[in-house]
Amino acid sequence: MCDSEQKAIIKLLLIDEMGPRRYQSLVKRFGSPAGALDAPEEELALVEGLSGRLAKKIRSQAAAVDVDKEMEEADRAGVRIITHRSGDYPKNLLELPDYPPVLYVRGDLDRDDDFSVSVVGTRTPTPYGRSAAAFISKGLAREGITTVSGLARGIDSEVHVSTLAAGGRTIAVLGNGLGVHYPPENRKLEEKIAKNGALISEFPMSTRPDRMNFPRRNRIISGFSLGTAVVEADIKSGAMITAKYAAEQGKDVFAVPGPVFSKFSNGPNYLIKSGAHAAESAGDIIDELRIFSGLKNTPKKAGEPDVAGKRISREEQRIISALESEPGGLSIDLLGVKTNFDASRLCACLMNLEMKGAVRCLPGRIYVKIY
Amino acid sequence: MLAKINSSAVVGVDAYPVTVEVDIAAGLPSFSIVGLPDAAVKESKDRVVAAVRNSGFDFPSKRVTVNLAPADIKKEGASFDLAIAVGVLRARKLIDAEPDGFCFIGELALDGAVRPVKGVLPIVLSLKDSGIRKVMVPKANLGEAMVAGDIDVYPVEKLKDVSDFLCGKKEIKPFSGGYEACGREKEEYDVDFSEVKGQQFVKRALEIAAAGGHNVLMVGPPGSGKSMLARRLPTILPDLHFEESLETTKIHSVVGLVSPGQGLIKKRPFRAPHHTVSDIALIGGGTYPRPGDVSLAHNGVLFLDELPEFHRDVLEVLRQPLEDRVVTVSRAKGSVAYPASFMFIGAMNPCPCGNFGHPERECLCGPYKIRKYVSRISGPLMDRIDIHVEVPSLKITELARDFGEAEPSSDIRKRVVMARQRQKERLEGDKIYCNSRMGTRHIRKYCALDKESKDFLIAVIERLRLSARAYDRILKVARTIADLARKEEIEREHVAEAAQYRRMDAYLA
The missing domain is CATH 3.40.50.300 (P-loop containing nucleotide triphosphate hydrolases)
Structure with a gap:
């Protein structure tokens, strides 16, 4: 599967502290990755951006790293390793000045994934943020647009889950190696993403999640897609870093406006003030990006299971109307007061509505309408 | 002389009769208790001696032996004090009538007062079987003692009163009457x-x-x-x-x-x-x-x-x-x-x-x-x-x-009582009294669902990612919800509500 050149690239990137920039200077100086691996220490030290200490390290590690073992490990985990020289390397990434020379991919990358939008946000969203993330992702998925996010807790997971629920494709860019499962509760989600999209990472298989890696990963999220949408984020957060990268990479930045009193609205509202596009729905993003619809991945129909029948009874409609005016959701108690239903009827109706996919229950018995 | 006094001891939540035998014989002054007494029973020696003296009697300077029969069961607590003291007085002939129609329960204070003890109710209830119809209990225990009914309960405060009563010098009015007598009126909860x-x-x-x-x-x-x-x-x-x-x-x-x-x-x-x-x-x-x-x-x-x-x-x-x-x-x-x-x-x-x-x-x-x-x-x-x-x-x-x-x-x-009544009628034949006690067999029998409700329940379990065992639990709870709604059959709405009380499964499992 790999010729010797690809193997050399992979090997070079297995060396500690080897990033895209250093890789590029080395290749520039020595003509090829293999040349860099064979270069004597004195010459390595002359390369721009490489100290004597690093040169020594590269020399000693070039002999020590076991590229075959890494490839075997990847193979066992169903992970493909592609390099920037491979034909199937995502073309959006190639345009980045600091493109990752190596990508570990679990699942499949599709040509249409070039028309993707990344949606990112806080790890601790409010009910509003969750609903908004789900709403935007589903909207994108229905138009056949692949969503990209970081598999983190909160908004990121919501994006992946909602996209898959709507029958779309989604790509998770990880800040750890694909041999490590983080966050652990998303294991099942990982499997689903691998089937309808891909998990990708630039880090060797067994790289553990490290806070230094996450900002680096964010440039891939923004770089992979045509535009980045921020749903809910504090002003200092990973999502804002992603937005910053997107702007630097010349991509469109979108922000979903939020309530002015919530600290998680600070990020997106700040972005809007600084010139980002305000996005109220997937349509806003699609119009701005001028993605032509009719991509081949357009799902035929939303993939919602239809067990309960979609017909909403009059009683149930009352609940939905009560929820419509409450973007942050309503506790079951207030819902009872608003609709004037007793607890028994309310419980039964809510369960029916949930089965119909019309409402959703969040921790603390807060119900929100699904749009 | 030898005296035999009836008393009683508690094992678990039931009582069995204990005969307190007191023997006073010539010899060096001593006081021993046999019959597997624990520390509290052994210490009753000192309480009895002081109580007898402080009630105006001499304690005999002889060899006093107390046996608690049956001798092979461990005895605990201070409730034999009164029986031992009465036995000592009887053995010295300070009480002239044989008190064999009575059972004595009580702990003694050093001044001869009778203190309340534990387990009076099971003791009094057990007397019904042993044919004893009269019991002397500490006055503070009168309430629970009276519950038993058709037993004469004599509340006592002092050892002296007991001996005076047995000698016919004093009247103690017995109480009896059982449940009726101890007030039928409902106790109110202080919360609502x-x-x-x-x-x-x-x-x-x-x-x-x-x-x-x-x-x-x-x-x-x-x-x-x-x-x-x-x-x-x-x-x-x-x-x-x-x-x-x-x-x-x-x-x-x-x-x-x-x-x-x-x-x-x-x-x-x-x-x-x-x-x-x-x-x-x-x-x-x-x-x-x-x-x-x-x-x-x-x-x-x-x-x-x-x-x-x-x-x-x-x-x-x-x-x-x-x-x-x-x-x-x-x-x-x-x-x-x-x-x-x-x-x-x-x-x-x-x-x-x-x-x-x-x-x-x-x-x-x-x-x-x-x-x-x-x-x-x-x-x-x-x-x-x-x-x-x-x-x-x-x-x-x-x-x-x-x-x-x-x-x-x-x-x-009121609704709870109504629902329980329905369950009782339904489950009586199975010797259970409420829905939570239903086993798998009963669930199949009494919690049948029609096709629509069944499909709905299976869909809910999948959707909420509930465990398989949630199925039976939801059925049981749905049965109760139907009972509260006075319905014979479990309907889909009942299942929908019951599932709400199971939705933490994914989180708790």
């Missing part, structure tokens, strides 16, 4: 559901729990009102009937928890041991076995707050009484059984910091921490809990809001 604002959803869950006898787990942040709600559960349970009342009073009597003057316990007990409780204190046992909190909650409610904080082995021992409704304490010498039929209510925070799902505060716990916290409650214990209910924290603005007049406990209780 009408005091709880909002939380309609949790109240409804507790109503269903009360109606079907289902165990409940409440999950909610601190301050959301979990203990407040649990404390009010007994107020919506049906009133204790006489046998239940008697059983509960017996157990409370054994540990001395019946307050002076109180007859039968007519309120359902509510026990809430702290999470540092030891397994023996919770379940019962010990060298001299005594009932634990689960038995004290017999016919009532056992509430364990902060469930994950309990020691794991303590929670594990809960499984047997939850299943068998009885605690069996086995010793080499034999075993005793304490009834322990209670409704179990557990409460826990949703996560270690308590703020998970809180409308205003932020939770700082990662999913792994939450997982670890929740997993302290073992699967087998979880399996015995039919209803899981989230107790959401109200926002302060919601608390200030007018939720309208809340329903008083008495109204809820």
Whole structure:
């Protein structure tokens, strides 16, 4: 599967502290990755951006790293390793000045994934943020647009889950190696993403999640897609870093406006003030990006299971109307007061509505309408 | 001379007759008690000597031997004091009539006063079988002693009064009359559901729990009102009937928890041991076995707050009484059984910091921490809990809001009683009395669903990612909901509501 050149690239990137920039200077100086691996220490030290200490390290590690073992490990985990020289390397990434020379991919990358939008946000969203993330992702998925996010807790997971629920494709860019499962509760989600999209990472298989890696990963999220949408984020957060990268990479930045009193609205509202596009729905993003619809991945129909029948009874409609005016959701108690239903009827109706996919229950018995 | 006096001792929650034999013989002055006495019984020597002297009698300077027959059962406690003292007086012929128609129970103070003892009710009840019709008990224990009925109960205050009465020098008026005499009027609970604002959803869950006898787990942040709600559960349970009342009073009597003057316990007990409780204190046992909190909650409610904080082995021992409704304490010498039929209510925070799902505060716990916290409650214990209910924290603005007049406990209780009656009629043939006790066989028989409801239930289980065992639990709870709605068949709406009380499964499993 790999010729010797690809193997050399992979090997070079297995060396500690080897990033895209250093890789590029080395290749520039020595003509090829293999040349860099064979270069004597004195010459390595002359390369721009490489100290004597690093040169020594590269020399000693070039002999020590076991590229075959890494490839075997990847193979066992169903992970493909592609390099920037491979034909199937995502073309959006190639345009980045600091493109990752190596990508570990679990699942499949599709040509249409070039028309993707990344949606990112806080790890601790409010009910509003969750609903908004789900709403935007589903909207994108229905138009056949692949969503990209970081598999983190909160908004990121919501994006992946909602996209898959709507029958779309989604790509998770990880800040750890694909041999490590983080966050652990998303294991099942990982499997689903691998089937309808891909998990990708630039880090060797067994790289553990490290806070230094996450900002680096964010440039891939923004770089992979045509535009980045921020749903809910504090002003200092990973999502804002992603937005910053997107702007630097010349991509469109979108922000979903939020309530002015919530600290998680600070990020997106700040972005809007600084010139980002305000996005109220997937349509806003699609119009701005001028993605032509009719991509081949357009799902035929939303993939919602239809067990309960979609017909909403009059009683149930009352609940939905009560929820419509409450973007942050309503506790079951207030819902009872608003609709004037007793607890028994309310419980039964809510369960029916949930089965119909019309409402959703969040921790603390807060119900929100699904749009 | 030799004297024989009737007394009685408690084993478990039952009593057996003990004959106190006192022999006074010539010899060096000594006082010994035989018949497997424990430390408290042995010490009764000193109390008896002082009480006899301070009541105006001489204590004989002879060899005094006391035998507690049957000699092979261990005797404990101070309740033989009175019998021994009367035996000494009788053996010295200071009492001239043979007091063999009487049973004597009481602890003596050094001045000759008679102090209350534990276990009076089981003792008096056991007298009915041994043919003794008269009993002398400490005055403070009169209330519970009278419960037994058709036994003459003589309340005594001093040793001197006892001897005077037996010599015919003083009159003590006996009481008898049983249940009727100890006041039929209902004891009122000092809490009521009408005091709880909002939380309609949790109240409804507790109503269903009360109606079907289902165990409940409440999950909610601190301050959301979990203990407040649990404390009010007994107020919506049906009133204790006489046998239940008697059983509960017996157990409370054994540990001395019946307050002076109180007859039968007519309120359902509510026990809430702290999470540092030891397994023996919770379940019962010990060298001299005594009932634990689960038995004290017999016919009532056992509430364990902060469930994950309990020691794991303590929670594990809960499984047997939850299943068998009885605690069996086995010793080499034999075993005793304490009834322990209670409704179990557990409460826990949703996560270690308590703020998970809180409308205003932020939770700082990662999913792994939450997982670890929740997993302290073992699967087998979880399996015995039919209803899981989230107790959401109200926002302060919601608390200030007018939720309208809340329903008083008495109204809820009427519905509970009605639903229980329906269950009783249905399940009588199977020798169970409420829906929570149904086994798989009964569920197949009484909780049949039509095709539509069945498909719906299966879809719900898949959608909410519930475990397979949730299926039977939902059916049982749906049965109770149907009973509350006076419906013979379980309908889809009942299933839909029942599933709400199971939706924490994915989170708790």
